Amino acid sequence: xxxxxxxxxxxxxxxxxxxxxxxxxxxxxxxxxxxxxxxxxxxxxxxxxxxxxxxxxxxxxxxxxxxxxxxxxxxxxxxxxxxxxxxxxxxxxxxxxxxxxxxxxxxxxxxxxxxxxxxxxxxxxxxxxxxxxxxxxxxxxxxxxxxxxxxxxxxxxxxxxxxxxxxxxxxxxxxxxxxxxxxxxxxxxxxxxxxxxxxxxxxxxxxxxxxxxxxxxxxxxxxxxxxxxxxxxxxxxxxxxxxxxxxxxxxxxxxxxxxxxxxxxxxxxxxxxxxxxxxxxxxxxxxxxxxxxxxxxxxxxxxxxxxxxxxxxxxxxxxxxxxxxxxxxxxxxxxxxxxxxxxxxxxxxxxxxxxxxxxxxxxxxxxxxxxxxxxxxxxxxxxxxxxxxxxxxxxxxxxxxxxxxxxxxxxxxxxxxxxxxxxxxxxxxxxxxxxxxxxxxxxxxxxxxxxxxxxxxxxxxxxxxxxxxxxxxxxxxxxxxxxxxxxxxxxx
Amino acid sequence: xxxxxxxxxxxxxxxxxxxxxxxxxxxxxxxxxxxxxxxxxxxxxxxxxxxxxxxxxxxxxxxxxxxxxxxxxxxxxxxxxxxxxxxxxxxxxxxxxxxxxxxxxxxx
Numbered sequence: 001x002x003x004x005x006x007x008x009x010x011x012x013x014x015x016x017x018x019x020x021x022x023x024x025x026x027x028x029x030x031x032x033x034x035x036x037x038x039x040x041x042x043x044x045x046x047x048x049x050x051x052x053x054x055x056x057x058x059x060x061x062x063x064x065x066x067x068x069x070x071x072x073x074x075x076x077x078x079x080x081x082x083x084x085x086x087x088x089x090x091x092x093x094x095x096x097x098x099x100x101x102x103x104x105x106x107x108x109x110x111x112x113x114x115x116x117x118x119x120x121x122x123x124x125x126x127x128x129x130x131x132x133x134x135x136x137x138x139x140x141x142x143x144x145x146x147x148x149x150x151x152x153x154x155x156x157x158x159x160x161x162x163x164x165x166x167x168x169x170x171x172x173x174x175x176x177x178x179x180x181x182x183x184x185x186x187x188x189x190x191x192x193x194x195x196x197x198x199x200x201x202x203x204x205x206x207x208x209x210x211x212x213x214x215x216x217x218x219x220x221x222x223x224x225x226x227x228x229x230x231x232x233x234x235x236x237x238x239x240x241x242x243x244x245x246x247x248x249x250x251x252x253x254x255x256x257x258x259x260x261x262x263x264x265x266x267x268x269x270x271x272x273x274x275x276x277x278x279x280x281x282x283x284x285x286x287x288x289x290x291x292x293x294x295x296x297x298x299x300x301x302x303x304x305x306x307x308x309x310x311x312x313x314x315x316x317x318x319x320x321x322x323x324x325x326x327x328x329x330x331x332x333x334x335x336x337x338x339x340x341x342x343x344x345x346x347x348x349x350x351x352x353x354x355x356x357x358x359x360x361x362x363x364x365x366x367x368x369x370x371x372x373x374x375x376x377x378x379x380x381x382x383x384x385x386x387x388x389x390x391x392x393x394x395x396x397x398x399x400x401x402x403x404x405x406x407x408x409x410x411x412x413x414x415x416x417x418x419x420x421x422x423x424x425x426x427x428x429x430x431x432x433x434x435x436x437x438x439x440x441x442x443x444x445x446x447x448x449x450x451x452x453x454x455x456x457x458x459x460x461x462x463x464x465x466x467x468x469x470x471x472x473x474x475x476x477x478x479x480x481x482x483x484x485x486x487x488x489x490x491x492x
Numbered sequence: 493x494x495x496x497x498x499x500x501x502x503x504x505x506x507x508x509x510x511x512x513x514x515x516x517x518x519x520x521x522x523x524x525x526x527x528x529x530x531x532x533x534x535x536x537x538x539x540x541x542x543x544x545x546x547x548x549x550x551x552x553x554x555x556x557x558x559x560x561x562x563x564x565x566x567x568x569x570x571x572x573x574x575x576x577x578x579x580x581x582x583x584x585x586x587x588x589x590x591x592x593x594x595x596x597x598x599x600x
Contacts (some may be wrong), residue, residue, distance in 0.1 A: 132560065135561065143575055152582075156597055164595065167515070171515055171528060173528075178508055182538070184542050187555075190561070239598060304598075
């Protein structure tokens with residue numbers, strides 16, 4: 001099977017679900033979500049078993065590439081979309097509260113369909129190796145998110161978040177296009193492989209190349225939420241519906257990172273601009289680590305706290321970048337592998353947290369830390385799942401988050417020993433330590449705060465599918481935290 | 493006399509700067525949106541200019557990649573306006589305002 005059939009399958013699945021929505025009348029839309037979950041599962045199986053390309057780099061018409069990274073990030077996109085649909089189904093009561101109680105008028109059917117189309121965009125991003133394809137697929141994803149973020153039309157927060165995301169997203173698009181134009185101006189090509197050949201030449205003027213590089217970083221940095229392009233993150237994460245927030249923080253970030261890696265690579269490989277480019281990256285990394293971790297400390301809203309933690313995680317991920325193409329060899333997995341492993345682990349733990357939070361949100365109608373109070377008594381299982389997710393985000397051993405951080409620190413420390421740049425390692429250690437504090441706030445709220453009277457101790461209602469997803473995610477976080485090799489093997 | 497690449501780049505840089513300044517300084521969301529469109533047009537202008545003087549001797553570059561991207565950018569800008577204005581209308585219905593100072597329900 002040709003790899004680009006996968007995207008076609010995803011788009012067909014989305015169209016099919018829209019048709020179902022069209023003929024559903026007044027019936028419940030829950031089935032549409034189930035079709036989506038099943039369809040994405042089948043497509044993931046196709047990706048695993050039908051599309052084979054270990055080691056070989058297939059390319060079609062120069063605009064679609066299929067290599068191991070593409071396969072890996074397509075997998076991430078599919079899994080996260082699948083789990084987001086599970087979450088969206090669980091979230092339906094709250095969603096209807098802010099749109100309409102009527103199945104048809106609430107638009108919940110479309111709410112299930114849109115992530116599928118966004119998923120196709122994410123998968124194209126994973127395969128994009130020229131700036132035109134990157135631009136178009138990135139916009140496909142962003143456009144879907146504009147609608148998803150603002151979807152709860154009777155919720156002021158959601159609309160505000162939608163407008164903020166729209167304006168800052170369009171601004172980043174402007175930077176990206178201008179950066180692409182300047183890249184084309186200095187190199188005469190959009191293809192990243194040809195670009196690296198051109199940039200490796202001696203007669204390349206460094207000032208316009210740096211200008212183009214900075215603009216491209218601004219455009220893509222918005223997607224992966226690095227400082228100073230992170231202003232939108234807290235408000236949008238807080239305002240958007242819970243499944244959309246989860247989708248933004250996982251899938252959008254993962255796809256953004258593969259594009260980021262591919263775009264940054266030719267610039268870092270060019271001898272004439274490597275040094276200023278590295279300094280720019282280090283500045284961005286340090287700012288992201290400081291801002292994300294420090295701003296998270298004071299947060300009381302869980303979504304906002306996770307938003308700042310998501311910025312902090314972007315900082316940890318960027319830590320491995322200066323080692324990209326650096327002189328000297330590094331023992332252990334390389335920067336790209338470490339980043340990919342971390343993103344996969346981040347998917348597992350973040351979606352685990354958000355699944356639990358969705359259940360809590362539906363039951364308690366609150367998004368502040370106080371909503372979690374007494375969860376340890378009300379629902380020991382959910383509290384345990386949340387504990388696992390949060391522990392993994394903090395990077396405690398035996399969870400996948402520990403190995404993710406371990407590989408990144410391994411690279412950053414070895415790179416620092418060879419090329420200096422200890423400041424990044426220092427700030428990352430500080431950031432990880434701060435992380436323990438603000439993640440512990442969540443644990444404290446669940447187990448030590450709030451008194452639950454005997455009458456209130458009733459288990460929270462969890463859908464069967466969501467329950468299964470939570471159990472699988474808990475198992476996966478532990479499994480890859482003890483045996484990272486299977487997951488790491490996919491990224492090497 | 494025909495303008496050279498530098499002149500085109502000056503104009504496009506100016507357009508981009510005006511657009512960016514507008515986004516930062518104006519308070520009306522609709523006007524901010526117009527400024528954003530202007531930034532995209534500035535990028536389009538430099539793309540076409542870079543293509544037109546692409547081969548180094550003042551002649552067009554080979555291939556039509558740049559023009560194709562310009563068409564994509566125009567299409568994307570149109571889609572963005574369609575989605576964006578819908579969101580702004582929804583916001584206006586809920587809050588009766590299109591000013592950014594009034595978007596302050598979230599803090600922290």
